[in-house]
Amino acid sequence: MAPVAARFALQRAYYPATYDPLVLVHAQALLRSAPAGRTAYIHADLREPEKLLAHPVIRETLDFGRPIALMLVAILHFISEEEDPARIVATLVSALPPGSYLVSSHVTPEFDPEGVGGLQATYRRGGVMAQARTRAEFAKVALSGLELVEPGLALVSEWRATGDGPRPSAAEVSFYGAVGRKR
Secondary structure, X not given: OHHHHHHOOOOOEEOOEEOOHHHHHXXXXXXXXXXXXXXXXXXXXXXXXXXXXXXXHHHHHOOOOOOOEEEEOOOHHHOOHHHOHHHHHHHHHHHOOOOOEEEEEEEOOOOOHHHHHHHHHHHHHOOOOOOOOOHXXXXXXXXXXXXXXXXXOEEHHXXXXXXXXXXXXXXXXXXXXXXXXXX
């Protein structure tokens, strides 16, 4: 992620968050800061964005006066409608300064309803919430009020696709992605 942040002249600080203590210990052992950017790992729950934003590690190291890249990649489909994912994203984005970016992706049932439905059922049987969303639902949850970077909201396999090689089908991908800029 640091090269992406550098390309857009954004701060290069990486703050993955987890509510799993075992993952936290493992990540703290592996992640190290470097002169090119700071790295820290915090024990937090995305479903509590106010607590995440108030965390001292984030407040001590991120400069909220400069653009920040927020990456919610392959995570929003683990947040149920009852947990109000649109409110979570809006809270996080509202804390970002103008010129910041949100990178997000989401699984969709639109191209393979049976396969994605089976995936959701498997997660739920294992005690993990899973909520696939349509293109319109994902846009409403994650991208409201943001200026989309070209090519906008698209299948991740088609986002800035290059080359003439074979492409996976929409059903094989079943994931939308987008980058939005806060004005």
